[in-house]
Amino acid sequence: MTDPLADIVTLLQPDAAYSKLVSAGGRWRVQRSLDGMPFYCVLLEGSCRLEMNGAAPITLQADDFVLVPELHDFATSSLEPPESDEVISTPVALGPGRFHVGQEGVPSDVQFLVGHCNFGSPDAELLLSLLPNVVLVRGERRLSTLVKLVREESREQRPARDVVLARLLEVLLIEALRSTNATASTAGLVRGLADPRLSVALRQMHESPQKPWTVVQLATAAALSRSAFFERFNRIVGVAPMEYLLSWRMALAKNMLRQKGEGVAQVAERVGYGSASAFSVAFTRHVGLPPTQYASADSGSRAA
Template sequence: MVDPLAEFVTLLQPGAPFSKMVSAAGSWRVRRAEAGRPFYALILDGSCRLDVTGHAPITLEKDDFVLIPAAYDFTMTSREPPAPDVADTVPVPLSDGVFRVGDPGEEADLRVLVGYCVFASPDAALLVSLLPRLVFVRGEKRLSNLVQMVGEETRERRPAREVVLARLLEVLLIEALRSAAGTAASPGLVRGLADIRLAIALRRMHEDPARPWTVAELANEAALSRSMFFERFTRTVGITPMAYLLAWRMALAKDLLRQNGLAVSEVAERVGYGSASAFSVAFTRHVGLAPMRYGRERPEGEVLATAAPRAAPASAPAG
């Protein structure tokens, strides 16, 4: 049986270029507002507060894990945040990959491992749009162990480091997303897979993306009426069933064109198009480039969107 979540994460091609350990004491506030990069944090000791635009503030405690697949605007503070007119805190580097925020004279009351990962898929923006905007998991020791392994591997220069990191990140993302599946996640693939009826339809689309699916056929797979299935899928996943199927087909097509050097006609057949011309029209409309051209060159915008960020300078905020 095809596992949509595993396929999804594998296609994202996650990597982990940077992580750091941060200790804190007293009153402090670190703010991030930048181009979206997947951000994660694991609370090792103590507690703090996280404010993410569009979500209620969360108090993070020991062993809590948070993942923001496309972090644009968020703030981490001490449990009692400083007054609004107090300047944001600038983290102080203590050693390679270790930072301090807050009052340097007080004993640390928080230790947190934070980091950024990258998604190397040329379709990362579309795939990330199908993830929850915020993944929050409480008290999962298995997840904590994985995050710490990622942090250790990021800092060490061991043989096969990049291969190990890629595999660890895949496992970490799958574990985080499936741990969050039962929570009140925002619309997306994870929330859809948590719905037993919708999960059947999603699996069928992933098992056989080339089949000429209709909403009625997918509703029948989910044992729901057509109208109920359409409304429930759109509300839970965030897009219509046919929009999801198109997005997944185009993501697969991009991967096939870039990785395998297949003929356009063969790619068209694998993703459900009866002719190369029909596929070319759909692909060009969706991607902005003809399939043959896309297979020869990576579009400039996608390079910029998925390039690994430079290592943060010593004065980079803890978030």
């Protein structure tokens, strides 16, 4: 059966943008602002504090992994930070992709890898809305191993480097998301997949988007009444069932149109529309452009 989480990560088209290895010692604090970039941090040694998007700070221990699909501001610091939040440490470059922060002459007792990636999908905003705001995974050495592989691959100019990095990042994202404690997550796909009833309906929507699904049919698949299913889906996934299905169909359609392998009528059939005209109306309403115009515009942007 189709794996919705793998579907989402694959459509996101992640690629490695930047990562760096940081060592630190003594009292220190580093603060940055990012324009909603996906951010990850894995603590390799020691302990430190991490503050993200104005939330309360969390303490990270060795092998902890944090993924934030959309980060706007963050600060990392020693467990005993400088007395004033206005004191910002300046990272000192040690070599390609390697930095040190902290007090001069104090041995390093913390090491972590931080980085961010880009999502190539034009539906990134939609797809990210289905993921938790913050993923914190503890005690999963598999994630540390994957991040180390990303770091090593990004440092070397080996053949097919970009392809390998893209695949590693896909695995990294899936591993992080499926390892998270979904019961503590914000509403979204991960939490929905952790629900034994809703996961059946979600998997069926992803496996057969061409079927003329109704709320009653999906509720039956989830072994719930229509009203109970509708309320539960809204609360746990964060959107109504038919809204989720429409968004997923449109994301698939946009991806198919970008591939140039199929015409509008074929795409319409594959995403559950009985005619090209009905699909065109729905697509135009959802995307803001007719399918043919969207396909030609995307082709033009790639050519440019």
